[in-house]
Amino acid sequence: MERYDLVYRLYDEYETETLREYQEFVDVFPAVDSRVALDHWQEAHEELEERKDEIRRDFAAGETFAEIAARTTRDQAFTALDLEAKYGRAVNVLVLDVDETLRSAGGTDNEIPRETLHVLTEFHESGVPIVICTGQTLENVKGFAIQGLGSEIVHSGDLSIVYEAGTGVFTPGHGAETKQLLYEDLDESIRTVFDDVRSRVLPEAPEDLRRGCHLQGNEFNVTVKPNYETGSSRAREIIDEALVYLIDLLADAVAGALPHEDGDADEDGNGADEPTLEGESIAGWTRAFYAEQDSEIRAVLEGEGAYPDLDPDAVPEGLAEVLSRIDVAYYEADAAEIGSLELNKVVGVERALEVLGVDDAFALVMGDSKSDLRVMEWAAENDAGIAAAPEHASRDTLEHVLETDELVFDRGKSVDVLRTVYALNRFARLR
Structure with missing residues (x-):
């Protein structure tokens, strides 16, 4: 039968x-x-x-x-059968985002539900390594992992933490490979840009930004977050303003490494010190570059009256070369961030799998943001896994999940997908 x-x-x-x-x-x-x-x-x-x-x-x-x-429910069991028939193999590693994926402030008081933790423990006991993949700082994630998963799992040698969206990897129990600072491998010129932005981002910010947001305690990425007391009603406004400010600050930092002309002052004397390239401000070119890269960033720039009347295809070559190595990310009402495109969650996951000894990965990748989408796309392109996302994930992330295996789950119910994969792995044993 x-x-x-x-x-x-x-x-x-x-x-x-x-x-x-x-x-x-x-x-x-x-x-x-x-x-x-x-x-x-x-x-x-x-x-x-x-x-x-x-x-x-x-x-x-x-x-x-x-x-x-x-x-598992009937639907979960049949979904698992479909996945096993399609891929013919079991999931051998979990790659999991934390915030708004495993846990959700919307319905689970920002704690991982007990049933989710229990299923994760069962995967661990069956020999499936876990990679926590997050934009959070290492200290924040270590605290969550020890409190939620338990010290035994964290220090088992089968758990790795990719933190700050791939700038570092922490894998307890692996000697010299336990902590790897991937950002140290970047060119000094790029590290200098980040150091410059980080040192100036709050001291030079407009007063309303200084009072309404804070700098996340990252080792490398520069992430501006709204203060708790700012409240959800103003968080979007603050982060939209912060995004424009961060792009312009990045432009100024990059300008220090590029040959440029001094800007021409207008009749009020403004712009005399603003660096320019090919007759336009470097800040304007930088805004045009990132608006072209991300429709959400463009919408924010337009809403803030900061969208430049410039052709993004005409961004000067030297500037475009540097900007193409630096990522600007916007998370609505939550964060504005710059990071390295040479260091992302994919790079971090690949290094984590190497340390964990997972040679032929077939991962369950769960996440909600554009940085998680990159890992999902990597898994799809390399036949290295399946993707799942909560129903409130970013538009592009949801589109990818719906176009692949339709593993979309309700807010706070990541356990539903974990149970489906549990069944998939059980069915795979019957081959």
């Missing part, structure tokens, strides 16, 4: 919903010092095993089908 027929039979003939309720209760039952509670857990565990035993007896691959029925 084909596996599709067996799965139909499984969900038609057995009380799988009740089975899943027992399994979830047993998995996430809190540790309490109560005899009554422990007796209740024991009774649930025995009932769970009795129901699983019935399936184990009735199917040739009974253990596999019992575990799938206990942990």
Whole structure:
């Protein structure tokens, strides 16, 4: 009998919903010092095993089908079958964004749900390495990982953290390879630009920006975030203003490394010190360059009255060469950031896989932003995995996921995709 027929039979003939309720209760039952509670857990565990035993007896691959029925819905099981038929292999590494993917401020009080943590633990115990891939600082992510996943997993040698969107990789338990500062491999000229921007970004910011935002404590990237007290009502306004300011500051820093002319002053004396190239300000060229690269950046520049009347194809060659190595990222109401295009999540993930010893990767890549999209595209281009995203992900990220395997999940419900992949890996064992 084909596996599709067996799965139909499984969900038609057995009380799988009740089975899943027992399994979830047993998995996430809190540790309490109560005899009554422990007796209740024991009774649930025995009932769970009795129901699983019935399936184990009735199917040739009974253990596999019992575990799938206990942990996945009908739709998840059939999606897993489709994925296994399409790719013919199991997922052997998890590549996971954290904020707004594993955890979501929208519905889970910004903590990773207990059921998600439990499934991640099960993947780890089955030998699947975990790569946390985030734009956050290393210290922030280490705290989350130890608190959420536990020190044992973090220091197991099977977990790696790609932080600040790929500027560094931290893999505890790997000796000299434990911490790798990838930004140290960049040309000194590029590092100098970042140092210049970082040293000036807050001291030279307009007063409303200094009061409304802060600089994230990165090792390399320059990330401007709205202050907590700014509130969601002004966060978008602050970040839009910060984006324009950051682009112009970047332009000024890059100008220091380029030959340029002094700007001509207008009748009020403005612009006399503004560097220019081919008769136009370097700031204007830089705005045009990044507006052409990203439609969201262009929309912000237009909204702020800062979009230049310049042909992006005419950006002077020397300037374009430098800017093509530097990324400007905009996250609506959340952050404006500059980073290195030579250092991104893809570079970080590749280094993490190398340290972890994952030679033939087939990853589950989960994320919500444009930086996660790059990893998803890398996986697709190299036949190295599948992609999943929350329903509130960026437009381009969602488009990619929908065009590949349609693994879109509700806010705060990353566990649904993890369970689907759990079933995929179980089915893959039956080949």
